[in-house]
Amino acid sequence: DQQVKQNSPSLSVQEGRISILNCDYTNSMFDYFLWYKKYPAEGPTFLISISSIKDKNEDGRFTVFLNKSAKHLSLHIVPSQPGDSAVYFCAASGSNTGKLIFGQGTTLQVKP
Amino acid sequence: DGGITQSPKYLFRKEGQNVTLSCEQNLNHDAMYWYRQDPGQGLRLIYYSQIVNDFQKGDIAEGYSVSREKKESFPLTVTSAQKNPTAFYLCASSIFGQGAEAFFGQGTRLTVV
Numbered sequence: 001d002q003q004v005k006q007n008s009p010s011l012s013v014q015e016g017r018i019s020i021l022n023c024d025y026t027n028s029m030f031d032y033f034l035w036y037k038k039y040p041a042e043g044p045t046f047l048i049s050i051s052s053i054k055d056k057n058e059d060g061r062f063t064v065f066l067n068k069s070a071k072h073l074s075l076h077i078v079p080s081q082p083g084d085s086a087v088y089f090c091a092a093s094g095s096n097t098g099k100l101i102f103g104q105g106t107t108l109q110v111k112p
Numbered sequence: 113d114g115g116i117t118q119s120p121k122y123l124f125r126k127e128g129q130n131v132t133l134s135c136e137q138n139l140n141h142d143a144m145y146w147y148r149q150d151p152g153q154g155l156r157l158i159y160y161s162q163i164v165n166d167f168q169k170g171d172i173a174e175g176y177s178v179s180r181e182k183k184e185s186f187p188l189t190v191t192s193a194q195k196n197p198t199a200f201y202l203c204a205s206s207i208f209g210q211g212a213e214a215f216f217g218q219g220t221r222l223t224v225v
Contacts, residue, residue, distance in 0.1 A: 006154075009152070034213060036216075041200075041218075041219065041221070042218055042219065043116075043118075043202055043204075043216030043217050043218050043219050044155070044202070044216050045216070046213040046214070046215070049213060089154060089155065091155075093212075098143050098160075098162065098206055098207075098208050098212050098214075099143075099145065099157060099160050099170070100145070100157075100204075100214055101157070102147070102154045102155040102156075103154055104152060104153060104154035105154050
């Protein structure tokens with residue numbers, strides 16, 4: 001059973017526009033959510049996180065929104081840049097363990 | 113400078129052989145993790161360790177073994193019992209606690225022929 005799901009395998013947007021990446025989860029015990037960015041043949045790098053007590057967290061061009069009732073989170077990138085082209089993973093963790101459960105990833109392509 | 117190091121970057125082994133992937137960190141993190149990435153399946157947790165001399169199975173531990181004799185090191189052995197070992201393996205570490213971000217190594221691409 002997939003506890004964290006990213007249902008869109010890929011997304012293509014024009015440079016300067018908004019990119020919205022979505023993530024759904026099933027385990028109500030998750031209380032921290034993180035987004036990672038990954039280039040091919042490299043390890044993921046941390047982007048931004050949000051605690052379940054918040055509904056929004058912003059860091060520069062990146063904003064994460066959390067809707068606990070819908071068990072849904074999204075990552076907004078504004079404005080999108082060609083260098084943002086990568087695979088984006090959402091991840092979740094519960095309060096009793098630090099282990100992260102990852103989604104399948106969404107490949108973002110930002111076209112110049 | 114601090115970081116997490118995986119070696120080697122590429123590894124080739126014959127079917128039926130055990131192989132050990134190295135992971136070292138100098139971030140003074142308590143927790144370490146091993147993930148496997150396959151196309152279209154994201155990152156799946158193999159094993160994790162929250163403290164020296166202790167580790168727990170993740171979602172896909174069968175055919176793998178680990179040890180945590182030192183805080184800095186968390187080697188992963190891919191045994192001959194692992195049915196489909198060819199994959200990209202990622203090691204990570206974090207401070208132990210709620211919401212702690214994990215720092216990843218550069219990964220090891222294992223190919224079994």
